[in-house]
Amino acid sequence: MWDYAGRDTAIDFGSATVRMHVRGRGVVCREPSLLARSRRSGRILALGVPAQQMAGRSPDVRLVRPIREGAPTETDEAEYLMRHLVRTHHRRHYMARPRLVMTVPSGLSSVHYRALQFSAYQAGARRLTLVPTPIAAAAGMGLIESGPEIAVVADIGAEVTDVGVIAFGGLVTSHTAHVGGTTLDRAIAALVRREHGVALSPAAAEAAKIAVGAVPRIGRHPARQTSVEGREVVSGLPRRLVLTTTDVQRAIEGPVARIVEAIRTGLGGCSPEISGELLSVGVTLTGGSARLPGLDRLIRERTGLDAWLGDDTGDAAVIGAAGVLRAAGSPPSTRDITPHPQPLTTVPQS
Template structure:
């Protein structure tokens, strides 16, 4: 019996679809299959039965149930701030996702898994173990900042410094990269989820109105900003009046949202500033020429390039398709292990 194969860039042969790249993010899980590209991009969310802990739904199906489930079904986010908080539920979710994209259960793939730069050894091990239990024969760990830089097309192996700021759902990773390695980096556990929470708190304080998670996320997408816009945007949102307990609608502007999320914005700006402060002088000069590249879904919030450019005085640009930069970078490693193995942060060979 023969195994389906594909020709690699080096002229050798490799099992078709055996290797996977997984970006298990706080807000979104993305999977790249070797030879097929990104085949899964769904919310990191599950619905489980409260009676037996059985998985009821995962991903987009669970997201559609958010805030609408009966008492016997509980919606959970198994990751917080970029790390696994519920190993059992994470394994169920990961097994569900991997089962949907694996071409054969008989083949044990190698897996490149992305982690925040500041992850601890215990937190990294939890991700490795979850992947191994889902059928991986080897797990290679790749820092999200490095993956984002590769996915954004930065010259990570060159002597000239590159800087990437990856704003995800639970973490923001900032790194200066040169000669295929991370020169210095910082990870703060702040991202899109904290923006949503800041909007909920701000609307509650200013309008005495309680919003749901989906409503806060919708406000962020419609009128969210971290820098004054040329034209103020507005949207109407419904919530529960905390005084009367009845539904009520209010109008929210982009200026108001910007005030609400400023504490979160300031933490990201400070993280970038701290990385620049400890950057070697030779590389600082490179960054004045090359600037900063923004990746991650959180970078799509209006005004990030203007805010960082104003605060730091260096060029800032948004990567193409920023929300997929990390998984694209990890996918490059999966497609050519031989040339990119040296950028992997570590591995657990089984």
């Protein structure tokens, strides 16, 4: 009966990437959370990778990001993207009504909760559960089980750094900061514009960050370099220039310091009893921006806690959210359509 209505579905709706997990099939989708809309007609032309490829290639195309800083800012577009994913990956174009669990920043406001609730139910969810991203990521990496285990998770995404301290399967304290990988990209583009008079696209700035980006190290280390293409601000002509590791390090120094400060703030909300145990636990890093070389070392220096990358695929949060929904069990009736989302701050024990 439940499979007919739609298999249990988990969605990690990030500012840059949306991931979907369907029960029995695993992670079925990793797409840019992006839509392309026609300026003249208002019609949605493409979504995901095809929309990303249309960026800047036609004056009629406007790119829309329905999720900003972990929250839905374009409700209609968020609903459209969610409905498309549900119908496509459930293979039921108009009948899919799955139980849905979504990851949300731990500091999400009540206004954004209601906006996400509206989009999810309009997209076809028959039941909605919201799970804070640190809990979902910890569950996906197997860091929390029954018992007094303590885990510290720092999810560093595109626009949000979400830090959570988890004990006894519940969220003890958390902190959300609006800084992430996109902030680093903007800092790189700003430095190139300021020092070289060249405007870079967001994609070019991100490519430079991936190619030579690193947290500044102590001592002498060989510098890498990469070439990027942009447009001269004065003449409007195309120009290619070379960026080195040192250039990118100077650009991202400020945003990286904000990420580390967010982790320090999240750790500072613990009770003395829990704080004493954090020295043996350390900080587990997740999210796409956590892969920045040298970031774990800098966190170790600034917090005194060991730090390591626990999720190199970015799928931990959506896998953990699926596990939370599975542990929560099945609803009692097909007519039980929850009018309000169920925010979970503890992990149900199966």
